[in-house]
Amino acid sequence: MRPCSPNIQNYRPQLTSVLSIANRITALISTVALVAFVAWLVAAALGPVPYDALYALAASPIGRALLVIATFVFFLHLCGSIRHLFWDAVVGFELRSIYVSGWVAVAASIVLTAAAWLVGGFFKG
């Protein structure tokens, strides 16, 4: 096993490195959310019984908690990926820009998640 770089035990976490690995972790969790969305579509196509069963699962306390987490995780991946698209176009590579866009991505994800759940009726229903 070759030593990995950066050496994770000794490497001080900072916004840049944390958001870097976060974009990969949020991608993996978003994959689960995407498969869950397909399950929702299939349940809707199959009929009321599977749909209501899946609905009860989603509306349970654990289901709602997971949905809120999934919403935040998805928005963090979306905002993080938009940063990456700008970097691919060689825009925003200065250290200051990288930190500003990083904090904007985190703040926007929190605001978007809060907006989605406060506007939506899923908690009321």
Add this chain to the structure above:
Amino acid sequence: MAEPRKPTSSSIAARARGLGSARHGSGAWRAERLTAVALVPLTLWLVASLVALGGADRAAFVAWLGRPLSALLVILLLLAAFRHTALGLQVVIEDYVHSAAKIPLLIATHLLCFAICVAGVLATLSIVLGR
């Protein structure tokens, strides 16, 4: 010190295998970005739509998905999202899996992404066309 053996054409092929193909190396990278660009508006639209539905029962969900525009955008989203997912998972697997499991895992990932995507598209079509 042993004389270095002259590489044969088959040993060169063995060394290059799996390291990317000539002239097409950026194809997967570009497809991942292209689908990402498509997914920005598509996913924002989906989240906004689901928020507006606000915990709809099946009748309301089917009525929404039964509209041609909703179905079209959901199908476009599924195609882009699963292509994006397959390409992204491929990069993760290539970065972290160095055992014999790598190739079977890559094949399984791409086939599963395709199968689940088709399931979602068929479910959407059955709602918008059938009913």
